[in-house]
Amino acid sequence: MKRDAIVAIFFLLAFLFVSYAVTVKNVLGLGEAELRPLGEFYLSHSFAHEGLTSHSPEVVTAIVWNYRGFDTLFETFVFFLAIMGALSVLRLTEEQAKIVREIEGREPHRRMDIIVRATTKLVVIMIVSISASIALHGHITPGGGFQGGSAMAVAALLLFAAFSKFTLERKGLTLGHTMSAYAIGLALIMVTVLAPLFLYGGKILEINLLPGEMGLFNLDVGEYTAVTFGFLTVFLILGIPEWIFKNVLRREMND
Amino acid sequence: MIELHLIILAIVVSFGFVFSYLAMKEHDLLKALALSSVQSTFFALGFYILAAPDIVLAYLAIAVGAYTALIILAISKTERYEVGE
Amino acid sequence: MISFLLAYITLTLFAMMFLGIYGVATRSNLIKKIIMLNIMGDAINMLFILIGYRLVFPVFPPIYEKHITFREFLSRAVDPVPQALVLTAVVIGMAMNILLTTYAIQFYRLHGTVDARDMAEILRGEDG
Numbered sequence: 001m002k003r004d005a006i007v008a009i010f011f012l013l014a015f016l017f018v019s020y021a022v023t024v025k026n027v028l029g030l031g032e033a034e035l036r037p038l039g040e041f042y043l044s045h046s047f048a049h050e051g052l053t054s055h056s057p058e059v060v061t062a063i064v065w066n067y068r069g070f071d072t073l074f075e076t077f078v079f080f081l082a083i084m085g086a087l088s089v090l091r092l093t094e095e096q097a098k099i100v101r102e103i104e105g106r107e108p109h110r111r112m113d114i115i116v117r118a119t120t121k122l123v124v125i126m127i128v129s130i131s132a133s134i135a136l137h138g139h140i141t142p143g144g145g146f147q148g149g150s151a152m153a154v155a156a157l158l159l160f161a162a163f164s165k166f167t168l169e170r171k172g173l174t175l176g177h178t179m180s181a182y183a184i185g186l187a188l189i190m191v192t193v194l195a196p197l198f199l200y201g202g203k204i205l206e207i208n209l210l211p212g213e214m215g216l217f218n219l220d221v222g223e224y225t226a227v228t229f230g231f232l233t234v235f236l237i238l239g240i241p242e243w244i245f246k247n248v249l250r251r252e253m254n255d
Numbered sequence: 256m257i258e259l260h261l262i263i264l265a266i267v268v269s270f271g272f273v274f275s276y277l278a279m280k281e282h283d284l285l286k287a288l289a290l291s292s293v294q295s296t297f298f299a300l301g302f303y304i305l306a307a308p309d310i311v312l313a314y315l316a317i318a319v320g321a322y323t324a325l326i327i328l329a330i331s332k333t334e335r336y337e338v339g340e
Numbered sequence: 341m342i343s344f345l346l347a348y349i350t351l352t353l354f355a356m357m358f359l360g361i362y363g364v365a366t367r368s369n370l371i372k373k374i375i376m377l378n379i380m381g382d383a384i385n386m387l388f389i390l391i392g393y394r395l396v397f398p399v400f401p402p403i404y405e406k407h408i409t410f411r412e413f414l415s416r417a418v419d420p421v422p423q424a425l426v427l428t429a430v431v432i433g434m435a436m437n438i439l440l441t442t443y444a445i446q447f448y449r450l451h452g453t454v455d456a457r458d459m460a461e462i463l464r465g466e467d468g
Contacts, residue, residue: 007362007366022350028350031342036421039420043413043417046404059402059403060309064428072428078435082435085439089446142401142403147313150434154320234442238328258341258345260397264349265348268356269352275360279362279367298386308403309427310430313427313431318378325441333370
């Protein structure tokens with residue numbers, strides 16, 4: 001308790017220092033009506049007809065995938081590494097996965113009542129179509145790959161809660177399939193990033209060389225697939241109930 | 256008229272602060288999670304006021320949907336109550 | 341009035357950020373630490389977006405539309421750079437949450453606790 005008080009006092013001092021810097025000295029530069037030069041450059045060039053343009057009225061997507069493309073490319077890799085790190089801790093061997101499927105098959109078939117199921121079907125169709133529209137129009141209206149992908153992950157979670165992980169797996173949404181789809185999304189991103197280098201003799205990520213709006217569109221679709229199935233992979237493997245997992249571990253120890 | 260935006264933003268941020276303080280004081284983790292997602296909802300409104308539609312679309316889906324589901328799964332696999340001092 | 345409101349908003353966000361760090365430092369449950377870490381991240385993201393805000397009315401999001409002229413768009417749209425940075429930060433924050441939660445669950449499976457104080461004792465016992 002005494003240690004908590006000391007920590008609180010130090011934090012209060014730090015807060016006082018920060019509030020002096022922000023209010024009196026205005027180090028953040030808040031409350032201005034003028035744009036910063038960098039922001040003005042992006043706003044004026046993103047939809048211009050010539051020069052350093054990216055042919056996109058949506059300035060945020062233009063920055064994310066064109067002006068600061070390397071940043072986002074490596075963020076995608078960080079996302080990939082985090083998902084793979086989680087998966088390498090949680091994954092089961094093939095025999096263990098078989099035992100899990102066996103135990104799950106013996107479980108009585110539990111489901112929500114018909115009102116919940118019917119409503120969920122309707123809502124999920126809506127969310128999927130909205131997320132597709134967010135992602136595919138990402139270079140024209142607000143949205144893009146990240147936003148669409150996270151909305152789609154919510155749709156999958158709703159299905160998860162109203163039906164079960166088990167029902168989804170019987171319909172074909174197994175771990176192997178989601179991971180393959182994740183790989184396809186990443187492959188689409190890599191192909192679009194490398195295409196200017198091999199087809200048009202440009203540099204990596206110089207997507208302005210691609211015809212029309214193909215560069216931004218492809219990257220958005222790739223990110224959409226990658227984020228959706230990346231989240232879904234983790235939720236599928238986290239959705240195994242804990243007692244089944246303990247059963248599997250105990251069986252390992254007895255062998 | 257820009258004052259109106261800032262007043263709404265100030266209210267939203269104050270509510271966010273109150274709910275995050277309650278979340279810190281709560282010993283039941285599920286309740287703490289619910290309080291922190293109320294705070295997330297207020298912050299999504301704040302992002303809308305700050306003219307950032309892209310952030311709203313990503314933040315609502317992640318902070319209210321996926322993150323809450325993830326922590327609920329984690330709580331169901333570990334312990335529900337935080338052990339006090 | 342405007343400067344008072346701006347200072348109030350900024351200081352509340354900073355207070356929330358310090359509240360988050362305080363929670364991470366003093367709570368001992370790992371899941372609770374993750375929740376507090378997220379509150380801190382939210383406050384920082386909001387602060388970032390607030391830096392890009394402009395005090396003009398009406399203020400436009402950084403998306404060009406046909407029915408406004410280009411000059412008007414330039415004089416009214418907010419700064420898009422912080423938005424682009426925060427957008428990736430939100431998604432990467434979620435990926436980091438997944439990783440942290442996974443490790444907490446795995447620690448619970450191996451040692452039967454998610455309390456940081458017990459954790460320290462277990463690790464000390466393994467050393468000696």
